[in-house]
Amino acid sequence: MSITYLEAIREAQARLLRDDERVFIYGQDVGGTFGGAFKATKGLAKEFPNRVLNTPISEDAIVGTAIGAAIKGMRPIVEMQFADFSSTALNQILNHAGTHYWRTNIPVPITIRLPSGGTKGSGPFHSQSMESIYAHYPGLIVMTPATVEDAYTMLIDAVAIDDPVVYCEHKYLYYHLKADKLPDKGLPTGRARIAREGRDLTIVTYSAMVQESLAVAGELARENLEIEVVDLRTVKPLDTDTVLASVARTGRLLCVGESFPWGGATAEVIARVTSEGFHLLDAAPVRINAKDTPIPYHPNLWSAHRPGAKMIAAKARALLKE
Amino acid sequence: MSITYLEAIREAQARLLRDDERVFIYGQDVGGTFGGAFKATKGLAKEFPNRVLNTPISEDAIVGTAIGAAIKGMRPIVEMQFADFSSTALNQILNHAGTHYWRTNIPVPITIRLPSGGTKGSGPFHSQSMESIYAHYPGLIVMTPATVEDAYTMLIDAVAIDDPVVYCEHKYLYYHLKADKLPDKGLPTGRARIAREGRDLTIVTYSAMVQESLAVAGELARENLEIEVVDLRTVKPLDTDTVLASVARTGRLLCVGESFPWGGATAEVIARVTSEGFHLLDAAPVRINAKDTPIPYHPNLWSAHRPGAKMIAAKARALLKE
Amino acid sequence: MLQTAQRGKKTSANKAAPHERFLEAFRWMLLARTLEEKLVSLYRGGQITGGVYIGKGQEAVSVACGMFLQKGDIFAPLIRDQAGRSAFGEPIVDVARTYLGSRQGPMRGRDGNIHRGKPGDDQLAMISHLGAMVSVTVGALLAKRFRGEKNFVGLSCIGEGGMQTGSFHEGMNIAAVEQVPLVIVATNNHYAYSTPNDREFACADLVDRAKGYGFEGYSIDGTDLSMCLDVIGSAVKRARAGRPPQLVVASVLRLSGHGEHDDASYVTDEMKRQPFAQDCLKLTEKKVVDLEMADAATLKSWREDAARQVDEAIATAQKEAAPDAEKEDWCAISTRELVDRPE
Amino acid sequence: MLQTAQRGKKTSANKAAPHERFLEAFRWMLLARTLEEKLVSLYRGGQITGGVYIGKGQEAVSVACGMFLQKGDIFAPLIRDQAGRSAFGEPIVDVARTYLGSRQGPMRGRDGNIHRGKPGDDQLAMISHLGAMVSVTVGALLAKRFRGEKNFVGLSCIGEGGMQTGSFHEGMNIAAVEQVPLVIVATNNHYAYSTPNDREFACADLVDRAKGYGFEGYSIDGTDLSMCLDVIGSAVKRARAGRPPQLVVASVLRLSGHGEHDDASYVTDEMKRQPFAQDCLKLTEKKVVDLEMADAATLKSWREDAARQVDEAIATAQKEAAPDAEKEDWCAISTRELVDRPE
Ligand SMILES: Cc1ncc(C[n+]2csc(CCOP(=O)(O)OP(=O)(O)O)c2C)c(N)n1
Numbered sequence A, B: 001m002s003i004t005y006l007e008a009i010r011e012a013q014a015r016l017l018r019d020d021e022r023v024f025i026y027g028q029d030v031g032g033t034f035g036g037a038f039k040a041t042k043g044l045a046k047e048f049p050n051r052v053l054n055t056p057i058s059e060d061a062i063v064g065t066a067i068g069a070a071i072k073g074m075r076p077i078v079e080m081q082f083a084d085f086s087s088t089a090l091n092q093i094l095n096h097a098g099t100h101y102w103r104t105n106i107p108v109p110i111t112i113r114l115p116s117g118g119t120k121g122s123g124p125f126h127s128q129s130m131e132s133i134y135a136h137y138p139g140l141i142v143m144t145p146a147t148v149e150d151a152y153t154m155l156i157d158a159v160a161i162d163d164p165v166v167y168c169e170h171k172y173l174y175y176h177l178k179a180d181k182l183p184d185k186g187l188p189t190g191r192a193r194i195a196r197e198g199r200d201l202t203i204v205t206y207s208a209m210v211q212e213s214l215a216v217a218g219e220l221a222r223e224n225l226e227i228e229v230v231d232l233r234t235v236k237p238l239d240t241d242t243v244l245a246s247v248a249r250t251g252r253l254l255c256v257g258e259s260f261p262w263g264g265a266t267a268e269v270i271a272r273v274t275s276e277g278f279h280l281l282d283a284a285p286v287r288i289n290a291k292d293t294p295i296p297y298h299p300n301l302w303s304a305h306r307p308g309a310k311m312i313a314a315k316a317r318a319l320l321k322e
Numbered sequence C, D: 001m002l003q004t005a006q007r008g009k010k011t012s013a014n015k016a017a018p019h020e021r022f023l024e025a026f027r028w029m030l031l032a033r034t035l036e037e038k039l040v041s042l043y044r045g046g047q048i049t050g051g052v053y054i055g056k057g058q059e060a061v062s063v064a065c066g067m068f069l070q071k072g073d074i075f076a077p078l079i080r081d082q083a084g085r086s087a088f089g090e091p092i093v094d095v096a097r098t099y100l101g102s103r104q105g106p107m108r109g110r111d112g113n114i115h116r117g118k119p120g121d122d123q124l125a126m127i128s129h130l131g132a133m134v135s136v137t138v139g140a141l142l143a144k145r146f147r148g149e150k151n152f153v154g155l156s157c158i159g160e161g162g163m164q165t166g167s168f169h170e171g172m173n174i175a176a177v178e179q180v181p182l183v184i185v186a187t188n189n190h191y192a193y194s195t196p197n198d199r200e201f202a203c204a205d206l207v208d209r210a211k212g213y214g215f216e217g218y219s220i221d222g223t224d225l226s227m228c229l230d231v232i233g234s235a236v237k238r239a240r241a242g243r244p245p246q247l248v249v250a251s252v253l254r255l256s257g258h259g260e261h262d263d264a265s266y267v268t269d270e271m272k273r274q275p276f277a278q279d280c281l282k283l284t285e286k287k288v289v290d291l292e293m294a295d296a297a298t299l300k301s302w303r304e305d306a307a308r309q310v311d312e313a314i315a316t317a318q319k320e321a322a323p324d325a326e327k328e329d330w331c332a333i334s335t336r337e338l339v340d341r342p343e
């Protein structure tokens, strides 16, 4: 048997619906025989016709409705059709879900699934990674699973958490990643994972860039260069301890993210490591992000805009020579 | 004569309306005899009744309308009533204004004024600093004037620029800051300013935190500690050269911003300095931000949430001992 | 007596017998007015930080919003709903505590003034962004339906300004799609802050929006308490009985500044002469007197009772400790072990 | 002949004399269909990256959107408006270039498929976020008014799904507040992607929304080209003449998948049997034949002409260079000296 990242997300939702009556799925096209633009809820409406509900094209109201339902005891999972469209729900996410517990002492257990990241030919409005925007504001947990196993267990964890979770699932991984079976439990939420051990350089990354980084680590291993790859798993909370411990071992830090270069997760990691573990570094930290333009449609441009194994390998090699 | 930061913003707009027929002001309550929630457009509708226009409470449409007008040759200035409400216009700002030139080759010369930052008793929804969100996405220039003079000349520059500008004016400075007269021209856009020279430590900051930092520099000078204060003026583009040159002189970096701690301008500055000027640093860089909760209403809480001179002084002193 | 008053038709409610809960409503209105006058004087005396937003002139509409809701119903008041909040069951000490920043208030000094609520008690705590509460109310109703509850309704308030937000539109539409038992009460007080209706919308009557969403719609004269009670009360009843969502649009004039920092000098004299510019509280009291529903002594005792309640609430809140930054846990999420970089 | 067809009343346009620009419209529809069929076959052959979104079944509505606009008018088409785009003046080579990612296309490979336009030529380039183009169209019209231009209109297209966005609501309302000469043509093709009307909105007829904004509203049968030309043509005329903004709601069925990746298996047979499910192009052609507006040879030559134009456009675009990452300046703003960290 083999299960994809996308199937893991579907399986997690099926299990959640079965195990917990408070769970319902809310979003555009998630219901009916269709099951979502990416089929992440395919078949679920058949089993749970009243708990897998299509919505109007109203991101603000979709999230608002989920918040209201969560306040009154439900555990909604919201699917955004693409992460990019969550921009029109951002106010409810940041200013309503993100502030509610702090203001009223009543937590808002919603999970918002954001199909994120670039794929070939998707262009400026179907490719974005928005984790840095959601992580910047208080009150939200931001997950960025990079493996099939994490896609599964982290989604189950997300729904169990009493606070709002923005769950960034990467579209590029949907079909590309496969596992043999699904675990029952994963690492605790907020804990980073050493995806590969190494002693020469630490790559801190998350989501689809974990796979690119692992490829680079494999490639460089053939040259006897040992790269440690840290998969953050959640960018908020960010597991500074695991990152610092890794940098303590390697002395070198390369941060890789797929989103825009100004600010964001890679800047945050570097700011933490340099302010809390300055003496651990034997060389200047390096980061790799996408370019500071909208995400291009054409594959020629997209593959240059998106950080990939080639660039990661080049920067890693250069950093190893520092 | 004495002119406040707020009056400088009004004067800039008066001059823009007088000098350029393409300029109009669009926003809630900006017109009539009222002139805006903070009176930043007071009197302007009398002189230019057709070019200072009240709008419905429709941030998305306000910005959308401004974008359309800009595409067709106008130079709109949009006033958000509070920066916090730009969350409901964020899609038009990031995904429309921010992508338009790159996609179509037609620039969008709009200026969006965001009354930003905390003031006493304003609470979670009337106190936010959103520069980091707008700077994260491509296609926007993000200004954060910290002086009366900059408030004036930078707003004039903003409207002259062919690209979209998010102009973050700080509400705390509206009445607190005064100048004797307004200059005709300031530093070029994108250039940081050495607000105070010093050789022991560099504080990189912007907006209201410039004043707090200058106060600290003044205080520490009495102890013969020389703090250099760099006022970024625009957080995007970010003048890395000036920052690096300062750190090269002092060897110590403290970054101070008023917005939330995860990601954002302070992380970006540290990431740049450590990756491009690692060897310039004699000690680990330090940053100060607000706390990772919504902004509290009560002054007791607010003054602890907001970074201020006391905390800056303490961190500066500690860093000087490293 | 049921007033549907559809499409703005004027009714002659003032000449008819008053609503059976007229006096009860009057007393809530009186309490709200007394409380808000006190808040204004505290504000003027520099004892309140931040803004004060009052519902003067809107008490009749607001009280009707709170009065017909029962335990288990959801209420989403906005900034001019003191009367409705009290009628719904908010203790006025919560108001005093929130305005004065007491640590014992529902917002514990973290949020202030009208940004308060107890979602656990079905009183939603508004965020500032107008329009955002409608879909949240829908969600709360959906949860009740999911959980098999019966016989509940939700009521969400909005101003004519807030009706122009995208969020309001989406909330209204999704309510209709979900067919939840929702009543939206929109108060057109003729201004959004300083902006008059002609720069807010361009339709002849905002109640005309109801049909386009599949709501049932009614217009009322918001200065006429009986009409407010009749129409809003019956809208609540209809929603509870499973009719489509209900929209009630009330016409009044805001008889204060937007907040107490605002002198409202932009309100024209012509506007002040409009029939809807009358003070609903005065009209109500006049009717109480005219119809001899209460004598002067009773009225006086009600007034004194309101003043006493208000004074007590304020005194209580004033004695309470302000929040202390040192004792705060500075934690925006409830799952403590997931806090990013705990202080 | 003017068809106002207000509030969904059926007209008997099919029996009446066709609109005077019927044949011209037919040819644009034919061109659009031919072009889109070609795009579909290229997509199936793996020669197009990303999605292909076609307007099959919506050509009659769409063509009418483009045909009555003149130089200086603003057009904001959406994803199913190939016919209207062509009628408005978009060269079909721009379509081919955009779908094939030619560097010489208006989007230069930076954006693709229906995300194209030439704002300099008054053809706005849609962003994906539905509803967002309405206020941008309003702004363009406002600019024209500011600059003293006269006699212009704007036309903005939307689907029934997009009408439920907050952005659409705000755009529609601000258009009415500004009283700009705007026509909004909403096509209810009975699905938003896979979602049928009953999960999109709950009003009886979307045209009922017009009144609530101060728009004038008309319903049309989108399979009836004459009616489309009549009603949309007259709406454009009315807007140009200074009447309030106009809303036209057309009823059709989307005769394709949402995109070509979608087999639309969720469309029910019952839906396919509805009158609005007919193919407007076939109906139009039948009328051309029935009324002997063109003979078989002419029809054949038109078909061939369309095919030739399409083949030429595709061939041209296929020969052109793809964008080259090395030659890109990777610069999201026009002011080069303000680029943050130039590469
Ligand atoms: C989305 C949004 N934009 C702007 C504001 C600022 N604001 C607060 S109240 C107000 C006017 C509200 O008018 P209306 O809805 O008519 O209510 P009223 O104050 O008249 O009761 C405005 C513009 C806001 N709260 N939310």
Ligand SMILES: Cc1ncc(C[n+]2csc(CCOP(=O)(O)OP(=O)(O)O)c2C)c(N)n1
Pocket: A028, A057, A059, A081, A085, A088, D079, D080, D128, D129, D130, D158, D159, D160, D161, D162, D163, D165, D189, D191, D192, D193, D254, D258
């Ligand atoms: C704000 C927003 N949310 C979601 C989407 C994803 N999306 C693209 S097209 C579409 C369906 C559109 O339906 P409709 O407006 O009826 O147009 P149609 O495709 O039927 O022509 C959806 C949901 C989007 N483009 N914008």
Ligand SMILES: [Mg+2]
Pocket: C159, C160, C161, C187, C188, C189, C190, C191, C192, C193
């Ligand atoms: Mg109002």
Ligand SMILES: [Mg+2]
Pocket: D159, D160, D161, D187, D188, D189, D190, D191, D192, D193
């Ligand atoms: Mg549709």
